[in-house]
Amino acid sequence: MLKGIGGSAGYGVGRAVIISEGKPEYVSVEITDTESEIKRFEDAVRVFVEKTQGMADAMRERVGEHNAEILEGHILMLSDPFMQDEIKGMINSGNCAEAAVDSVCDMFITMFSQVDDELTKQRATDIGDIRVRLLKILTGTPDINISEVPAGTVLVAKDLTPSMTAGIVKENVAGIVTELGGKTSHSAILARALEIPAVLSVDNVLSMVSDGMVLAVDGCEGNCIIEPSDEEITEYQKKKEIYLEEKAGLKVFVGRETVTADGAKVHLYGNIGKPEDAEAVVSGDGEGVGLFRTEFLFMGADSLPSEEQQFEAYKKAAEIMNGREVIIRTLDVGGDKDIPYLGLEKEENPFLGFRAVRYCLANEESYKVQLRALLRASAYGDIKIMVPLVTGVEEIRKVKQLVGELKQELDKAGIAYNKDIQVGVMMETPAASLIADLLAGEADFFSIGTNDLTQYTMAVDRGNAKVAYLYSAYHPAVLRSMKNIIEAGNKAGIMVGMCGEAAADTLLIPLLISFGLGEYSVSASSVLSTRSTISKWSKAEADKLAEQALALSTEEEVAALLKANVK
Amino acid sequence: MVSKTVKIVNAQGLHMRPAGMFAKEMTKFESDIFLDVQGKKINAKSVMHIIAACIKCGTELTVECSGSDEQEALNQAVSLIESGLGE
Numbered sequence A: 001m002l003k004g005i006g007g008s009a010g011y012g013v014g015r016a017v018i019i020s021e022g023k024p025e026y027v028s029v030e031i032t033d034t035e036s037e038i039k040r041f042e043d044a045v046r047v048f049v050e051k052t053q054g055m056a057d058a059m060r061e062r063v064g065e066h067n068a069e070i071l072e073g074h075i076l077m078l079s080d081p082f083m084q085d086e087i088k089g090m091i092n093s094g095n096c097a098e099a100a101v102d103s104v105c106d107m108f109i110t111m112f113s114q115v116d117d118e119l120t121k122q123r124a125t126d127i128g129d130i131r132v133r134l135l136k137i138l139t140g141t142p143d144i145n146i147s148e149v150p151a152g153t154v155l156v157a158k159d160l161t162p163s164m165t166a167g168i169v170k171e172n173v174a175g176i177v178t179e180l181g182g183k184t185s186h187s188a189i190l191a192r193a194l195e196i197p198a199v200l201s202v203d204n205v206l207s208m209v210s211d212g213m214v215l216a217v218d219g220c221e222g223n224c225i226i227e228p229s230d231e232e233i234t235e236y237q238k239k240k241e242i243y244l245e246e247k248a249g250l251k252v253f254v255g256r257e258t259v260t261a262d263g264a265k266v267h268l269y270g271n272i273g274k275p276e277d278a279e280a281v282v283s284g285d286g287e288g289v290g291l292f293r294t295e296f297l298f299m300g301a302d303s304l305p306s307e308e309q310q311f312e313a314y315k316k317a318a319e320i321m322n323g324r325e326v327i328i329r330t331l332d333v334g335g336d337k338d339i340p341y342l343g344l345e346k347e348e349n350p351f352l353g354f355r356a357v358r359y360c361l362a363n364e365e366s367y368k369v370q371l372r373a374l375l376r377a378s379a380y381g382d383i384k385i386m387v388p389l390v391t392g393v394e395e396i397r398k399v400k401q402l403v404g405e406l407k408q409e410l411d412k413a414g415i416a417y418n419k420d421i422q423v424g425v426m427m428e429t430p431a432a433s434l435i436a437d438l439l440a441g442e443a444d445f446f447s448i449g450t451n452d453l454t455q456y457t458m459a460v461d462r463g464n465a466k467v468a469y470l471y472s473a474y475h476p477a478v479l480r481s482m483k484n485i486i487e488a489g490n491k492a493g494i495m496v497g498m499c500g501e502a503a504a505d506t507l508l509i510p511l512l513i514s515f516g517l518g519e520y521s522v523s524a525s526s527v528l529s530t531r532s533t534i535s536k537w538s539k540a541e542a543d544k545l546a547e548q549a550l551a552l553s554t555e556e557e558v559a560a561l562l563k564a565n566v567k
Numbered sequence B: 001m002v003s004k005t006v007k008i009v010n011a012q013g014l015h016m017r018p019a020g021m022f023a024k025e026m027t028k029f030e031s032d033i034f035l036d037v038q039g040k041k042i043n044a045k046s047v048m049h050i051i052a053a054c055i056k057c058g059t060e061l062t063v064e065c066s067g068s069d070e071q072e073a074l075n076q077a078v079s080l081i082e083s084g085l086g087e
Helices: A034-062 A065-078 A081-092 A097-113 A118-139 A186-194 A230-251 A277-283 A295-299 A307-321 A356-362 A364-380 A393-413 A430-434 A436-440 A450-458 A476-492 A509-515 A524-535 A539-551 A555-564 B016-026 B047-053 B070-082
Strands: A005-008 A011-019 A153-157 A173-178 A198-200 A214-218 A223-226 A267-272 A289-293 A325-329 A382-387 A423-427 A445-448 A495-498 A519-522 B002-007 B032-037 B040-043 B060-066
Touching: A005 A173, A005 A186, A011 A173, A011 A230, A034 A065, A034 A081, A034 A097, A034 A118, A065 A081, A065 A118, A065 A186, A065 B016, A065 B047, A081 A097, A081 B047, A097 A118, A097 B047, A118 B047, A153 A214, A173 A186, A173 A214, A186 A198, A198 A214, A214 A230, A230 A524, A267 A277, A267 A325, A267 A495, A267 A524, A277 A289, A277 A307, A277 A524, A289 A307, A289 A519, A295 A307, A307 A325, A307 A364, A307 A382, A356 A364, A356 A393, A364 A382, A364 A393, A382 A393, A382 A445, A393 A423, A393 A436, A423 A430, A423 A436, A430 A436, A430 A450, A430 A476, A436 A445, A436 A476, A445 A476, A450 A476, A476 A495, A476 A509, A476 A539, A476 A555, A509 A524, A509 A539, A519 A524, A539 A555, B002 B070, B016 B047, B016 B070, B032 B047, B040 B047, B060 B070
Parallel strands: A011 A153, A153 A173, A173 A198, A267 A289, A267 A519, A289 A325, A325 A382, A382 A423, A423 A445, A445 A495, A495 A519
Antiparallel strands: A005 A198, A011 A214, A214 A223, B002 B060, B032 B040, B032 B060
């Protein structure tokens, strides 16, 4: 079995078709009529642009915008006046167009390959692709036509260039295997868009495979078997069926309510980092936004974003969600998120230091700008304000007092806002958890931030490899903390949600159902799988499992129990 | 020559699309236009050189224009970069 990187999930078995697209041969000749040679080059560029635009248009229709843009990028690159001048300069000094194109492309490939950045390195592949196509036009070599491969083909190539992939007919390609490329390479992006299983970065696969050999491709684990046995083929086919069934199974959940097996309804929301991410939540079938991190507004700027800029961003998210709930977290600066222009001092213990609500309340004037923008945006949708890193009742009181003052200002100025806007607490510190009952008397809602709650409860820096093993939401301390928060919130009659990774955890969901969690906020791509998991558990079953889990004394035992009971 | 220092706000930095759009706009000016990125001068009319410079979000760079339409060129360059180049 050959090991590579899983570039696109799924399973496929088929016969290999090797796609090798080398540079076409040409004979270097010395040019005397440089003028007509330059014209020959310019004509080739024109043909290139036409062909490439045609491929991009076809791609846009069949696969999507992103892949079309890659090809349009080729036109942009070749249109670079500097590159064209270099090529023409070489022709003027007596080189033929082929030799000039070849060596100038070489120069750029070397230049791009040397940059220590994955995205920039990939541009070297693009230039290689441009070179081959341009040389083909100049030498009159016909294009390889991938669209004509027979059904049940596994494409094998050094790397699939964007122009090659433009012709792929999804129905005929069972899998893709390449020697180069990673998760973000063209081949991977395209394979995922076409839902073709792909294994990339398989060393020397071209020297081991020849046309017609049978290949089994596992794009989930990144495996590839050459000439698999009958048992292996059966195994792959079974895996493929299960994979496709699961995928189709999730589609059933599109547009459905999120309910437990015994019919209790919960909210299932998405997490976003930018207003436009709300579109992914809508298309992923999320019912609202459970966490909108506002740091992006502050991090990509030179100075504090104005009230107007913030207002526009919050309003945009609210409008995309079209009346559905949008919980917006106020600035969570500090810890691992530095914003240079705020001039925060380097601290010995940034995670225990001057961050989030602590910073905001110490800089009331700039905090008020954000709160005012949030209030104004609340006129355009169901916006709720969430305060991060709360450790005491006085913090939430102070924020509510500021909101109250701002409401009066807006009233005086006759500016619209939602008078009943809710202000809630992000529950992510052990202190907040231990006084959840007190906070519940002040806050309009809770949302558990499991990442920080786990880190602070376990006193562990999960970035530190020596102690990262302690970072687990299954630890009895973290479970008890979550249970305490949820119960305190429910007792006070306020909504309790969860916006950390744990909310989408198949193993943890039954416990959250048992504890009484009312809202799950997950990444847009996890909405359907989370809805599916929730639908499998009844309260009674979840309670039974929770009782067993809470009786265990170690993280390991809890994890084993949850794994054994996964649905 | 006129110049101004600006900061890249595109989340992905000056990758292909924004770099291509920027270079294309810059070729409309007669002036020589360079981006000074940490002492390295990059021809702003060349998408290839901009991409190879691998300019990330948050990078500060100085736009330098010299020629008959240098002020217009600088204004346009700065406003394109500050607006996030259509992203």
